[in-house]
Amino acid sequence: MIPAGFPDNARVWVYQCSRAFIEKEAREVNEQLHHFYAGWQTHGSPVKGWAGLLFRQFVVVIADETDEQVSGCSTDSSVRVIKSLERQYNVNFFDRMMITFLVKGKAEMLPFAQVQYAIEKGYITPDTMLFNNVVTNKKELYTKWMVPLKDSWLAGRVSFGNVPAQR
Template structure:
């Protein structure tokens, strides 16, 4: 069962997929109905999930499920991964590249490769206060209240 994204309860579980490039307006227009259809049909052991999906900051695909109603099973999570992989192929985009970190700088999402992270910090391009899109956030409430978050409030803290 589809739930509008902004009506999810704070404890709803989320999965964040970061794109390797910004999605164009045309791509977003095409993807949004696919997301809604997937969320509507998403199920666990034959039982429909109270699910939603959204595109945020032109760069992130977020799937969500109200686990209080029905928990996502391994099979349903596998189905969501297959769906995201299909989007990758259809739109020639990568959502599973974990070598890029996303920061909010001057109102724009900026990607920094893991290989360049230490140099970017040493150069002062990334500071402990730089806003970081932590894809490890796993509840809707945390997404709403603390995303993006200061780099020092994430696993990146060890670099400062």
């Protein structure tokens, strides 16, 4: 879904929504994101950027800073779009205590405080894919956005005990 032509070091922001958007909402969100990046500017110059909704739950924003650095004001403008979506759809894009895993092909959110319980009950395993929303560039988006829980930043904060890995 991400258009070609962005270098590996293109800057990336991932905003995780508190719920998945229904199909109609997803179309509307993508349309609004398109309008945003089509007119995105930094210091009066157009930003080569893209924004889209992935898994109907994650807004991904990309900026190619090869020719022009994205300024603080330009970054603020992208955050304003996200805040506007929050108000419009009554969702939250800034709850860092919610962790999303890929379970049976679907993005499933868990409060941070319930992750250990989910491991103990076998709902998630060390091999369950975690959405690592702290990626910062396109290369990381492709290689480190979805990683097994055991290889993620969260692995050191939970105990796998005698939980067997998925086969």
